[in-house]
Amino acid sequence: MNDASTLSERPRTLAEKVWDKHLVAKGENGTPDLIYIDLHLVHEVTSPQAFDGLRLAGRPLRRPDLTIATEDHNTPTLAIDRPIADLTSRTQIETLRRNCEEFGVRLHSLGDIEQGIVHVVGPQLGLTQPGITVVCGDSHTSTHGAFGAMAFGIGTSEVEHVMATQTLPLKAFKTMAITVDGTLRPGVTAKDIILAVIAKIGTGGGQGYVLEYRGSAIRSLSMEGRMTICNMSIEAGARAGMVAPDQITYDYLKGRAHAPAGQDWDDAVAYWDTLATDDGATFDAEVILDADTLEPFVTWGTNPGQGVSLSEPVPNPADISDANERSAAERALEYMDLVAGTPMKDIRVDTVFLGSCTNSRVEDLRAAAEIIKGKKMADGIRMLVVPGSARVRLEAEAEGLDKIFTDFGAEWRFAGCSMCLGMNPDQLAPGERCASTSNRNFEGRQGKGGRTHLVSPLVAAATAIRGTLSSPWDLDPTAKNDLTLDGAK
Ligand SMILES: CC(C)[C@H](C(=O)O)[C@@H](O)C(=O)O
Numbered sequence: 001m002n003d004a005s006t007l008s009e010r011p012r013t014l015a016e017k018v019w020d021k022h023l024v025a026k027g028e029n030g031t032p033d034l035i036y037i038d039l040h041l042v043h044e045v046t047s048p049q050a051f052d053g054l055r056l057a058g059r060p061l062r063r064p065d066l067t068i069a070t071e072d073h074n075t076p077t078l079a080i081d082r083p084i085a086d087l088t089s090r091t092q093i094e095t096l097r098r099n100c101e102e103f104g105v106r107l108h109s110l111g112d113i114e115q116g117i118v119h120v121v122g123p124q125l126g127l128t129q130p131g132i133t134v135v136c137g138d139s140h141t142s143t144h145g146a147f148g149a150m151a152f153g154i155g156t157s158e159v160e161h162v163m164a165t166q167t168l169p170l171k172a173f174k175t176m177a178i179t180v181d182g183t184l185r186p187g188v189t190a191k192d193i194i195l196a197v198i199a200k201i202g203t204g205g206g207q208g209y210v211l212e213y214r215g216s217a218i219r220s221l222s223m224e225g226r227m228t229i230c231n232m233s234i235e236a237g238a239r240a241g242m243v244a245p246d247q248i249t250y251d252y253l254k255g256r257a258h259a260p261a262g263q264d265w266d267d268a269v270a271y272w273d274t275l276a277t278d279d280g281a282t283f284d285a286e287v288i289l290d291a292d293t294l295e296p297f298v299t300w301g302t303n304p305g306q307g308v309s310l311s312e313p314v315p316n317p318a319d320i321s322d323a324n325e326r327s328a329a330e331r332a333l334e335y336m337d338l339v340a341g342t343p344m345k346d347i348r349v350d351t352v353f354l355g356s357c358t359n360s361r362v363e364d365l366r367a368a369a370e371i372i373k374g375k376k377m378a379d380g381i382r383m384l385v386v387p388g389s390a391r392v393r394l395e396a397e398a399e400g401l402d403k404i405f406t407d408f409g410a411e412w413r414f415a416g417c418s419m420c421l422g423m424n425p426d427q428l429a430p431g432e433r434c435a436s437t438s439n440r441n442f443e444g445r446q447g448k449g450g451r452t453h454l455v456s457p458l459v460a461a462a463t464a465i466r467g468t469l470s471s472p473w474d475l476d477p478t479a480k481n482d483l484t485l486d487g488a489k
């Protein structure tokens with residue numbers, strides 16, 4: 001970051017503008033800057049020690065009004081009206097409830113319409129807004145950057161720091177433009193963009209950077225699509241991901257519970273309009289991706305960067321020149337029980353998971369439902385559909401999506417993180433293989449010994465129909481040109 005005295009004179013990026021606006025104290029001699037935090041999101045996994053720390057120090061929560069909690073990771077997705085059977089999960093949830101009560105934090109508990117995955121709940125309430133700083137003890141906090149907010153995942157000791165002071169010491173970052181121009185073909189979605197970006201720059205490619213997604217393909221994405229992309233910035237190793245706010249952002253926000261109203265709304269929009277990166281501002285790095293030629297994308301390995309177009313075969317590690325990457329690929333193929341050269345489309349799965357903070361908003365469910373409507377699930381498949389929040393679940397039900405899923409043979413569950421990481425009973429058994437709309441495919445991520453292929457909701461749906469990794473293009477060869485799929489937005 002440049003010296004504060006030059007701030008108003010030189011062209012700045014979106015990220016720099018938000019940072020500068022929140023600067024409480026500039027770091028000197030390599031010490032971090034102190035940044036003001038506008039919104040602190042809390043869940044059960046990373047908050048207990050932070051609350052304990054406050055309690056031990058006899059400190060109150062500095063701004064309960066800027067802090068909001070939800071239950072998501074450990075919550076069951078069945079029988080939510082009964083006591084949580086798993087002892088660890090029950091303890092986590094009960095601890096969160098006690099802590100929120102004691103420190104005056106608003107909590108959306110199981111059964112509440114706003115309960116759900118923390119990164120689905122913030123935007124749906126209109127709490128996530130352009131130009132603000134957002135933190136949460138959760139790496140996928142980057143999701144909120146889709147609104148032009150600066151949103152970081154933080155560790156538990158930082159959670160305590162924010163609880164106590166509403167500020168956070170943060171090291172300056174570099175900026176990277178990810179420019180995606182062109183038009184996505186029907187059947188190709190935001191998820192395919194981000195999987196392709198990570199395959200291109202690698203899981204460490206974004207390290208030290210805040211990514212700004214730009215270009216005509218990004219501008220034409222819905223807020224849901226932008227959230228999907230920003231969500232996975234962390235899988236490229238980035239500090240955060242952002243998209244400049246525009247009319248699509250404002251249309252999404254307007255009328256939401258915590259969005260400004262009346263004159264405040266007009267004032268807010270006038271300010272938000274100033275946030276976009278100035279002409280002439282420079283990024284420390286730029287990556288370019290062509291949306292026109294992008295195909296549905298899928299991972300074959302055990303990190304989110306190990307992905308290819310669905311039309312390609314499983315890569316051969318022998319073709320990888322970097323020795324570390326080569327041995328990682330060999331290990332990944334062994335764990336995934338895959339043979340180099342096998343067409344990705346021949347890979348048979350037994351589980352399909354439609355959910356997670358990457359792809360569990362109502363638009364994701366709609367896109368998948370459109371594909372499976374009137375069809376039957378392939379034999380031997382178990383499909384879990386887990387809405388991102390209780391509100392998403394109700395919205396989907398009002399549209400009859402639940403019926404489409406259950407008629408198809410899928411299970412319609414209650415909201416939460418669920419099989420994204422299996423902190424509840426929703427897990428893969430050893431050796432099971434899953435097409436999953438989530439964001440991580442590490443060994444054992446969805447259950448010990450489980451194998452994960454990261455996919456878009458459209459690929460998840462087509463895979464459930466055919467039983468092997470598939471996209472809508474495989475269901476209807478003309479789809480590439482003709483289908484008007486919502487998921488492409
Ligand atoms: C449990 C939580 C700390 C973790 C994260 O930070 O991302 C989880 O949400 C995940 O996706 O692995």
Ligand code: SF4
Pocket residue numbers: 072073117118119138140356357358416417420421438439
């Ligand atoms: S849905 Fe998955 S990635 Fe998102 S917060 Fe929950 S566990 Fe983490």
